Amino acid sequence: MKNTEGTEAAKRAAGEAAAAAVADGDVVGLGTGSTAAHAICDLGERVADGLAVEGVATSYQSRALAREAGIPLLSLSDVARVDLAIDGADQVATGANALVKGGGAAHAREKVVASAADEFLVVADGSKLADPLDHPVPVEVLPDAVARVERAVRDAGGDPALRDAERKDGPVITDNGNLVLDCDFGTIAEPASLARTLSGIAGVVEHGLFVGMADAVFVGGDDGDVTRRSP
Helix, strand or coil: CCCCCCCCCHHHHHHHHHCCCCCCCCHHHHHHHHHHHHHHHHHHHHCCCCCCCEEEECHHHHHHHHHHCCEEEEEEHHCCEEEEEECCCCCCCCCCCCECCCCCCCCHHHHHHHEEEEEEEEEEEEEHCCEEECCCCEEEEEEHHHHHHHHHHCCCEEEEECEECCCCEEECEEEEECEEEEEECCCCCCCCHHHHHCCCCCCCECCCCCCCCCCCEEEEECCCCCECCCC
C-alpha cells in the first residue's frame, strides 16, 4: 500500500485542471479532501470573476469551503442531476476504473453525488496511483450493526478496524451520524466483486469502492503538469 503523500503543487495542478472543465450554468458536485479543495478554491475565483455555477457539497468540510469561496450552494435533495462532479481519491487503480475513497468519511454522500453527475472527474497526485488496489476500504456502518458488519467483513477475507477520531475520545462519526470501519483486504484483485459483497451486507450504509464511475482522472505532477487519464 502506498503511504507517500503528494505535494501541494501536484494536488493544486490536478484540482485546477479539473475545475477548468466547469462551464457557465453548471451544477457542480464539490468533493471532499485536500485535492478537491483546490478545485473548489479555483471555482470560487472564477465565480468572483462572473462564472455562474451552483455547487452541491459532499460534506460539511466542502460546504464550508465553498461558502468561504463564494460558490452558491444547493442541497442534493434540490437537484435531479449534476452536470459535473469533481472529487479526489485515496487510491486509483490505473486502467481499471476503480477507486478507493472515504479517507474523509464522506464516501456515502460522495457516491450519491458522483452517481448523479453526467461527468465524474477524479483528481489525484501520482502517489495515489496503484495497480491493483490495496488500500483499506472505508465502510460506513449503522452504529448498532458494527459487530455484525465486522463479522461479515472477516468472512469476506477482510480485517476491519473501527476508525478512531483525532483530538477527541471515541470513533469518527460521519456527517450522517454513522461509524466507519476501515477494512483491509490486502490486494483487491476484483474490486467489482468485492463492491457487490460489501453492498450486500445488512447494516452497511455505503462503502468506499467506486467501480466503473469515473469518466476521467486528472493526475498532477510536482512540476505543475497534469495528465488526463482514461479511468
